[in-house]
Amino acid sequence: MDLDALAGCLSSSACLVTQxxxxxxxxxxxxxxxxxxxxxxxxxxxxxxxxxxxYMFGAYFAMTAYQLxxxxxxxxxxxxxxxxxxxxxxxxxxxSRVYGADVLMQLLVCYAFVLIFDDVVRIIxxxxxxxxxxxxxxxxxxxxxxxxxxxxxxxxxxxVALVAAIVLGAGLSRTRIGKVIRAAAHxxxxxxxxxxxxxxxxxxxxxxxxxxxxxxxxxxxxVRSLTPGMGFSVLIESFIVTVIGxxxxxxxxxxxxxxxxxxxxxxxxxxxxxxxGLMYLFMVIVLVSKPTGLFGKEAA
Amino acid sequence: xxxxxxxxxxxxxxxxxxxxxxxxxxxxIAVIAFAVLASLPLFTGSKALLDFIIRCSAYGLFAxxxxxxxxxxxxxxxxxxxxxxxGAYSFGLIMQKLGVPIPxxxxxxxxxxxxxxxxxxxxxxxxxxxxxxxxTLAFQMLIHSTILSWASFTGGDQGLRGGIPxxxxxxxxxxxxxxxxxxxxxxxxxxxxxMRQIAQSPFGYTLRMIRDNAARASFLxxxxxxxxxxxxxxxxxxxxxxxxxxxxxxxxxxxxxxYWTISGEAIFINMLGGVSTFLGPIVGTxxxxxxxxxxxxxxxxxxxxxxxxxxxxxxxLRKGLLDFVAEWFAHRRDAGEGR
Numbered sequence: 001m002d003l004d005a006l007a008g009c010l011s012s013s014a015c016l017v018t019q020x021x022x023x024x025x026x027x028x029x030x031x032x033x034x035x036x037x038x039x040x041x042x043x044x045x046x047x048x049x050x051x052x053x054x055y056m057f058g059a060y061f062a063m064t065a066y067q068l069x070x071x072x073x074x075x076x077x078x079x080x081x082x083x084x085x086x087x088x089x090x091x092x093x094x095x096s097r098v099y100g101a102d103v104l105m106q107l108l109v110c111y112a113f114v115l116i117f118d119d120v121v122r123i124i125x126x127x128x129x130x131x132x133x134x135x136x137x138x139x140x141x142x143x144x145x146x147x148x149x150x151x152x153x154x155x156x157x158x159x160v161a162l163v164a165a166i167v168l169g170a171g172l173s174r175t176r177i178g179k180v181i182r183a184a185a186h187x188x189x190x191x192x193x194x195x196x197x198x199x200x201x202x203x204x205x206x207x208x209x210x211x212x213x214x215x216x217x218x219x220x221x222x223v224r225s226l227t228p229g230m231g232f233s234v235l236i237e238s239f240i241v242t243v244i245g246x247x248x249x250x251x252x253x254x255x256x257x258x259x260x261x262x263x264x265x266x267x268x269x270x271x272x273x274x275x276x277g278l279m280y281l282f283m284v285i286v287l288v289s290k291p292t293g294l295f296g297k298e299a300a
Numbered sequence: 301x302x303x304x305x306x307x308x309x310x311x312x313x314x315x316x317x318x319x320x321x322x323x324x325x326x327x328x329i330a331v332i333a334f335a336v337l338a339s340l341p342l343f344t345g346s347k348a349l350l351d352f353i354i355r356c357s358a359y360g361l362f363a364x365x366x367x368x369x370x371x372x373x374x375x376x377x378x379x380x381x382x383x384x385x386x387g388a389y390s391f392g393l394i395m396q397k398l399g400v401p402i403p404x405x406x407x408x409x410x411x412x413x414x415x416x417x418x419x420x421x422x423x424x425x426x427x428x429x430x431x432x433x434x435x436t437l438a439f440q441m442l443i444h445s446t447i448l449s450w451a452s453f454t455g456g457d458q459g460l461r462g463g464i465p466x467x468x469x470x471x472x473x474x475x476x477x478x479x480x481x482x483x484x485x486x487x488x489x490x491x492x493x494x495m496r497q498i499a500q501s502p503f504g505y506t507l508r509m510i511r512d513n514a515a516r517a518s519f520l521x522x523x524x525x526x527x528x529x530x531x532x533x534x535x536x537x538x539x540x541x542x543x544x545x546x547x548x549x550x551x552x553x554x555x556x557x558x559y560w561t562i563s564g565e566a567i568f569i570n571m572l573g574g575v576s577t578f579l580g581p582i583v584g585t586x587x588x589x590x591x592x593x594x595x596x597x598x599x600x601x602x603x604x605x606x607x608x609x610x611x612x613x614x615x616x617l618r619k620g621l622l623d624f625v626a627e628w629f630a631h632r633r634d635a636g637e638g639r
Contacts, residue, residue: 047430097615103429103430104570108614109610109614109615111568111610112606112610115607116604120604239437274445276448277441280438280439287427287431287434287435287438291431
């Protein structure tokens with residue numbers, strides 16, 4: 001434990017800004033992964049245990065596209081679109097066979113794909129650590145806000161995630177498609193009886209969830225190292241986020257992700273060895289006091 | 301006396317005697333199984349085979365204890381591996397730091413596990429289904445990060461090294477490979493027998509009722525929370541036993557023993573063998589370990605092979621191997637009687 005370092009940081013505005021931004025980008029990346037997870041759970045009622053793989057594929061797709069074209073925008077697009085297609089195929093061919101089956105069965109199918117996807121990445125891109133590198137457009141002087149160092153890329157990352165959150169939230173509550181999705185989450189039989197193709201909605205939601213995770217991976221590619229199995233820690237953390245925020249709640253995912261990001265960045269100062277433990281401790285405390293999560297609906 | 305009660309009064313004694321008979325049958329099977337396993341070193345000098353069976357004992361105890369929760373009570377724990385790791389670490393630490401006889405360390409480890417499992421269980425078993433799964437997972441990761449960060453005591457990410465001392469006790473020398481093998485088999489058989497007794501006892505049938513309809517069990521006057529907590533602690537004890545066998549086998553303890561993937565493997569073993577029969581997890585253990593050993597010998601991409609096998613079971617058979625065989629036999633028998 002190093003509480004002096006934590007107290008010292010809290011009293012200095014430079015350190016406060018640096019740690020808060022680093023907490024925010026961890027939180028925003030987590031949010032993009034977790035919101036897909038929570039969306040898929042809310043509508044399809046399955047826990048997508050292979051969600052981390054989409055994050056991983058997003059990062060690798062982005063890296064390859066960037067190396068081929070040199071365009072950062074195309075890299076992001078490749079990460080998002082590639083994983084969306086992957087999600088659609090995965091849902092239609094495999095996951096749709098285990099709806100209504102035992103939770104363990106759904107888990108096993110996902111577990112199998114976690115193993116398969118990791119090896120596929122190992123075969124295509126190799127087992128070693130890869131790096132995409134920071135695009136030249138962002139290789140500029142970092143900004144100084146109240147004495148704290150903030151790389152411009154971080155601002156882009158936070159901005160993109162915020163836009164995604166707003167578009168998603170507004171899309172679900174305001175548009176017709178959003179209403180249909182919410183109706184399908186509530187009562188798929190009735191939606192189907194009204195002449196709406198629920199299979200298409202399920203596939204679409206899964207693709208959307210996969211796309212968000214892929215986008216998170218693509219955004220993370222310039223600032224993190226790429227390795228097979230990189231989706232795993234992200235998966236566990238985004239699970240914590242969804243459980244803390246409440247399964248199926250988008251606002252919950254946002255709040256949960258930001259809390260977790262801040263716990264990570266400030267916790268690493270005060271408890272350098274127990275940072276992960278802090279997150280699990282936080283999850284236990286939330287679940288014990290409110291089992292459905294901060295923003296979860298009470299189970300019937 | 302109503303018609304219903306009369307019918308039950310007649311039926312009960314025969315059920316009772318049937319249960320007693322079954323109990324002796326279990327004991328007989330256990331004795332024979334132990335005799336066969338224990339005499340194996342007389343016929344073969346293959347160290348690899350004995351090692352394989354020791355590993356099967358460790359994982360088999362662990363996986364079967366998970367089946368008490370998943371198969372019998374309907375409690376899907378994602379964090380059962382924490383007790384496997386806890387058993388391995390407590391046993392190793394007690395032997396290294398205190399130097400007590402092995403049986404003392406064994407009992408002390410079970411006592412420690414019981415206390416910790418009771419505390420964690422009291423918090424977890426209130427929650428339902430997916431939330432129960434996640435809180436157990438969170439506790440597992442909490443224990444895992446505690447092991448990693450408390451490096452001065454547990455050895456951190458290096459694991460508990462320096463070997464586990466094995467003082468000779470009553471002529472049993474666990475440093476001797478054959479002695480270790482026979483002890484592992486004895487622990488496996490004793491553990492399985494005890495779990496079988498739990499599963500077939502009235503308490504075991506209470507657990508099945510809770511799994512099928514917790515509300516009804518509650519209306520019949522059963523304290524569901526207490527029954528779930530009891531089985532949670534019991535299952536933890538057997539998982540810790542598996543962990544201790546593993547610690548003796550590798551002569552140490554590693555953080556991976558407490559990592560969540562070990563819980564994932566146990567769940568997978570249960571699905572592979574089947575959760576509807578008592579011996580399903582044992583079959584699953586042998587299958588998974590065989591699969592792991594052969595696949596890693598042929599290809600470095602064993603994830604793909606393992607994944608495809610899992611998919612075959614999950615999407616093809618849609619049940620474990622023993623479930624499949626049991627249903628096939630039941631189907632045949634029904635067909636035979638129908639004719």
